[in-house]
Amino acid sequence: MNKGEFIDRLSDRTGLTKKEARRHLDSVLDLIQETLLQGEEVKLVGFGKFAVRARKASSRINPQTKRPIQVAAKVVPLFRPGKELKRQVEKKLKVTGRGVAKK
Numbered sequence: 001m002n003k004g005e006f007i008d009r010l011s012d013r014t015g016l017t018k019k020e021a022r023r024h025l026d027s028v029l030d031l032i033q034e035t036l037l038q039g040e041e042v043k044l045v046g047f048g049k050f051a052v053r054a055r056k057a058s059s060r061i062n063p064q065t066k067r068p069i070q071v072a073a074k075v076v077p078l079f080r081p082g083k084e085l086k087r088q089v090e091k092k093l094k095v096t097g098r099g100v101a102k103k
Contacts, residue, residue: 036077046084053078 001009003025011021032050035042042050057073081089094103 044082046082048079048081048085051078051080052076 007018007021007025010016010025011018014021016024032042036050036052039052052075055074055076058071059068060071061067062069092103093100
């Protein structure tokens with residue numbers, strides 16, 4: 001599902017117009033982003049936690065040239081699903097030879 005499809009479903013569920021649904025979704029995403037950019041976490045109980053994490057500098061091997069390269073330290077966004085979300089996904093979906101499917 002892309003953002004447009006998400007907005008369509010949000011509009012259908014809430015009775016908001018698509019324009020209002022887009023504005024609400026954008027507000028929520030902006031708030032999460034602003035909070036992360038301040039180095040803080042966003043915890044949504046049952047759904048998950050958005051946070052930032054520091055990655056150490058490391059040495060890797062370029063698969064094409066087989067030569068070592070240095071990867072600089074950086075800060076990356078992180079999402080950790082909550083227990084309830086994990087439980088629901090495990091309950092409703094299964095692993096197949098082609099990926100994931102409904103049970």
